[in-house]
Amino acid sequence: MSPKLRAPSIALGLAAIAVSAVSGQAWAQASGCGDVQKHLDQRRTIAQSLQPAKGKQLDAKFACSGFGRLVANGETLLKWTTTNKEWCQIPDSFIESIKGDHAKATAIRARACNIAAKVQQMEKQAKSGQGGGLLGGGGLTGSTALPRGAL
Template sequence: MLPIRSHLAAALAVAGVLVAGPAFAQASSCGDAQKFLSERQNLIQEINKLSGGGKKKAIDPRAACGIFTKLVANGNTGLKWLESNKTWCQVPDQFAEGFEADHKRAVEMKGKACAAAAKVAEMEKQAKKAQQQGGGLLGGGGLTGSYTMPKGAL
């Protein structure tokens, strides 16, 4: 997640350039970048919260899938904006390349998170079905029989 943070910092710096740049006075569309960049920052903060803020914590793939889906949609909006306004709004090439690389990583992470979420849902469905059929927690007929404690000193 660290590379996303560094590119996000660069994105916000560029957003400041976009707001202060001379092209902003000429076109209101340059200010549109601030909208998707601030939304992107919020989504990245949500992802960081899921991961425990740097602590090793198991991430719920279903929640991650939802957030990464929003992040990818935001990236698509950003790429369209860059394609239309990069030259007019004087967006540096380094920012555009970094944004594209971040977007590709987000698409990959979305695919992994959503695949894991689908797998979790399938496993829950199988467990629920086994439980309804009277099976044990691990499937099958459950534990049966008895276990006797050994006699004498342990």
């Protein structure tokens, strides 16, 4: 290789290294900022699983655990967006939207878990014989004594 060809090829090699370093930083920024999509996809999947089948109500226990996962995802998403707001240029309106959605999910989770706890308590009472019975009474338990003799 002649000395005249070596200098341009070294310069091209250094330029290629510099370009790859800069594009590597840009790629790292883009890939780091792309993590928000992973959290949003998880959130969408959780929300879709919480949609009741047509004409059916959502089970309280399932709703409690499902909204628990949604709230945990919201906390992770809020933490990530506030931490990376400047670096990833996340608009304030996006973060406020997440905060509002997170507050709604937290309230719904609280209601669903309260209902699930009440259902569990009622099931426990019914199993132990303390249930409401017929017309709110204690119900029939044990044997009933019939009168003896002539009526």
